[in-house]
Amino acid sequence: MKVKMLTGNEAIARGFYEAGGHVAASYPGSPTVEMLETIKKQYPEIYAEFSVNEKVALEVGIGASMTGARTLVSMKHVGVNVAADPLMTFTETKTKGGFVLMSGDDPGMASSQNEQDNRIFAKFANMPVLDPADSQEAKDFTMIGLEISERFEAPVMLRITSRLCHSRTKVVLSDRTEVPIKGFVKSPSDYGMIPPNTFDKQFHMRQRIEKLQSALDDLNINRYEPYDGADTLIITSGLPYQNLRELAPKAAVYKLGIVYPLPLDALRALASKFNQVVVIEEMTGFIEDQLWLAGIPCVGKTAFPFTGELDIEEIETGLRMLGVEMANVFLQVAEEASASEVEPLTPVMGRLPMFCAGCPHRPVFDILKKSKKTVIGDIGCYSMGILYPLEVLDSIISMGASLGMVKGMKKAERLMGINQPLVAVIGDGTFYHSGMTGLLNLLHQSDPTDNITILILNNGTTAMTGGQPNASSSPYGDGSDMNVDLPKLIEVMGFESVKVVDQFDYKAAKKTMEDAFKHEGIDIIMTTRPCALRFKIKEPHFAVDPSICIACRTCVKTNCPPIHMKHYEGFDKQKSSIDPSMCVGCSVCSQVCPVGAIKRS
Amino acid sequence: MNKTVNIIMAGVGGQGLVLMTDIISEVAFEAGYDVKTNDVVGLSQRGGKVWGSVRLGETIHSPNIAKGHADYLLALEPLEGLRWQEYLKPQGQAFINTAEIYPVFAIAEAAPYPHDFLDQFRKDIVVSAHDVLALCLELGTPKVVNVMMLGALAKQLPIDSAIWRKVIGESVPEKFFEENMKAFEKGMTLGSLT
Structure with missing residues (x-):
């Protein structure tokens, strides 16, 4: 058995490879970029491309899937907005070659302009949603996703959060299983999505979700973890599940691998045995809402934040509020530690990102x-x-x-x-x-x-x-x-x-x-100037002559990482300086200097 | 090692945090531990604040470390050390590279860079501060700062240094192999200097 440390992104690429994947398309967007890069670098058996945008990537994927190829399309959460038009219609068709859409969601917005919860998007598009909790599951769920897609003739969303994309955990590797590409079979009523062809497709979309819902038990993707004498049932998925386990709650846990559709009958039967049902999920109350609609009372967003990541601390706070006991506590320990501090810590100066040295x-x-x-x-x-x-x-x-x-x-x-x-x-x-x-x-x-x-x-x-x-x-x-x-x-x-x-x-x-x-x-x-970082541009650095510098700060105001004011020996006033280890010699500072104090070394 | 070890790394985008998490996790994995990491959080390579974490032990669930629970902090820049010190547990150890990188606020003189950063570290943690960049320049290249910091960490962990050497050798560019090995050796001596 071969085991390797892989990031979530690498694990998804690996899962697609092992499942005999054929075509992968993407548009680069954090946190998903390394997934397609891994395929391009490591798995030449797969045709992979960064398309011009997410819509085109999805369309490339649709074409491949219609031809019966196993297909993976990846993008960051907001990319799905760009791809939404083909997605919302493609989902009406009976998926042929397994089709997985990897959506990199970004709770906490580490690198995104919004925090949209794409589980909602998937439900809107009548797609099942898989939600892995570590790299092993990222790999497994990619493979299961392809199988679900083919068996239930549905595109499947693999929703993964930014933290898991960049988290490295152990993954068991297997060999690739070759799957033949079935080929395109003409069927205009199935692939030509205009009315009246679309009428029966509404029923198809509904029925495939119902069929999947009744088959969830066989898929072995959700897991119940009982706890003796517990009066609380916690329902969770993804990284919050791992954070929850660190706290070792004295509660039963239902760990979901698939968050749409939910095993509602099983959950209803289980919920009736507990005093309270608690849902722990990042961003919206997606699972919580589904439970309420199914008549299963539960507590979720009243106890846990609706925005940002749910770290161990947030989960501990929420569970304490709900009276759930935990074997491990973290907040209390940290509070005691900070109480032992004589002086409070000084706030630390922020550090905003900035253009690189030499940035055009x-x-x-x-x-x-x-x-x-x-x-x-x-x-x-x-x-x-x-x-x-x-x-x-x-x-x-x-x-x-x-x-x-x-x-x-x-x-x-x-x-x-x-x-x-x-x-x-x-x-x-x-x-x-x-x-x-x-x-x-x-x-x-x-x-x-x-x-x-x-x-x-x-x-x-x-x-x-x-x-x-x-x-x-x-x-x-x-x-x-x-x-x-x-x-x-x-x-x-x-x-x-x-x-x-x-x-x-x-x-x-x-x-x-x-x-x-x-x-x-x-x-x-x-x-016309190329990216200094991508093309590794490094020319001889520039240096300030403090005897010429008039401390006007025109160069400093270009906001370049190596340039700042400093004290030179023999000068009263601070003068500009350039850190030679960081300067890549773009010359902009020397061009804006009004007195010619900055010269190439 | 029965107990879990929690390591936080912090620095400035572009300093190579991903490589550090990768090396630590491979080392721990080869030494037979369960490992989970956050490779990097933040905008890498754009001069913003970035951080990562590695947890190793018998069974690890979350890659995240709660405030006040880190055993080690490796800070590639002093302000980033200050920023993350609250994650250390009492008696936790901080390894600080004292080579300063000015944030935009200091460049633009909105506020002075706090050169007295050493005074601002908690008194209930162990701080080991060195100008690691200068030490690396003595070895002939600024590109081995991360590996020298890893040397300081390696000294603290009960993992055979041969595993570290092997993983580092496999992870760094071939042409800098010698410099990286020297940097690692030097790093192993850093912790004891305080």
């Missing part, structure tokens, strides 16, 4: 900050431009939204009789993902005097998620096979011209941007 976004945001314009941001590393001390962006909503929003804002302002310059900032990856349609829409009913500047920060990669290739990567020597000429694409759409600028030529970039802000009409500017 830095000069752009320095220029934007000085311009004081209204700037609509988008999703990517440049989203950090909304944070202190840059505070350049005025809005961030969702992938590609900046280009649609800037138009609406402009049209509303024109109705008010104003035409101030508006700026939209979007990266290359996000532009391909869902910015192109918004840009195209700007051609429609545009007033030639509408003052809009669109900045496309082309750094040749999908940077925020770790530097995955995208349609712009090839010219940057990434070896990727997509080689889209972005300015040409935009010009073909019908825009007059795209100004291409090297933002590390600070003066030229500043002039191009300022001219655009002044110019009435739509100006599109594309910057």
Whole structure:
């Protein structure tokens, strides 16, 4: 028996491999990125791709599944919104090749713009939902998910939370079982989803959930853990189950592996033997609501937070409130420990993320900050431009939204009789993902005097998620096979011209941007510098000559990790300094320095 | 080792926390323990605060460590050490790399960097603070800070150092093998200096 330490992401990739998986598609989004990367790196038997967006990834998956291939599509929770249109109709069809949709939910929003609970999405789409509690289950449930999908002809959601995606636990490995691809069989009434073909599909979706519900016992995916003399039954799943076990409650536990549909008859019978039923789940009361609807009284969100992760401490607090005894306690011990402290701890200075040393976004945001314009941001590393001390962006909503929003804002302002310059900032990856349609829409009913500047920060990669290739990567020597000429694409759409600028030529970039802000009409500017992190750019570092430095802080205000003010021997005033171990030699600080105090070493 | 060992790592995005959790978990796994980790929480590689945890013992359920229950804290940056010290149990040990990385608030001079960080550590924990970056530069590369910190941890755990050497050797780039081994050896001597 081979056992290995795997993250949740790696375990899902492994499960798909062992189950004979054929096609995997994804769009990179934390916390799921490493899943598809693992498949690409380790399992050449599987066709895997990062598609242009989640909708396309899901559609690639639909095509593969209809052809009878075992299919895995992965995305972060908000990606399912992008893929929702094909998903809500695909789910009507009778799934052929096992289809698992991995949704990386993010309770606590460690790296997301919202906290949506995709278990609800799955129920909305009439899909069963599996909810693993460690890497072993992540692997097992991927395999079970494919089987459920084929047996009940339903797409299946594998919902996993960010903590488990990045948690490493032991996993038992097996060999791959080859499964033949069945091939596409024409059946227009099954695959052509227009009425009247859709009418009987409503019944299919309902019946498959009912069939699965009555077959849950055989699947061996839920587990009852009795406790002698207990008056409380706790129902839980996922990581909260593991946190609960650390507390060793004196209660019976029903550990769910599948959270939709629930084994309601079994739970009803069991619940009647206890004084209280407690539901512990992160985010919404998804399980709790289902129990109440089935006439099973329970306590959930009145005792446990509705937002954030449910750590050991939150569960301990809730259980104490409900009078459930625990063999292990953590809060009490911590409280005693802190009581022994003579002095309270000093609050620690925060540490916000920032652009890396050498980041090509830095000069752009320095220029934007000085311009004081209204700037609509988008999703990517440049989203950090909304944070202190840059505070350049005025809005961030969702992938590609900046280009649609800037138009609406402009049209509303024109109705008010104003035409101030508006700026939209979007990266290359996000532009391909869902910015192109918004840009195209700007051609429609545009007033030639509408003052809009669109900045496309082309750094040749999908940077925020770790530097995955995208349609712009090839010219940057990434070896990727997509080689889209972005300015040409935009010009073909019908825009007059795209100004291409090297933002590390600070003066030229500043002039191009300022001219655009002044110019009435739509100006599109594309910057060209690649991501310093992805392409590991490291040139000789820069250094400050304190005898020339006038301590004006213009360089410091570019907000670069290696640059800060410090005391030099022989100087009264603090002068700027550059940490040579962090500087990658981008030259922006030396270009903004008004006195030439910063030179390359 | 019958009791569970709880280790927290903290640092700044880009300092290589994932590699550290990976190495510790592999070592513990090879030594026959049950292990669970949080590889990294936070925005890796973007200069924000990041942290991870490893728990090892006979049976581990959750990868999470409750406040006041960590045995060891490995902080790759002093402020991050301060940030996570409340997770240590009384008499828990903190290994601190004193090489400072300024957060944006200090860069922008909204507040001074607290160079007196050593005074702000709890009095009921054991603090071992070294400029690990400088020690690594003496070995010729800044890239082995994590492994030197692991050396300090390895000294405290009842796991054969041969297992550590094997796992580290397999985990680091080949061209830095020698430097990593030297860093590990040096790290093993750090804990006893306080």
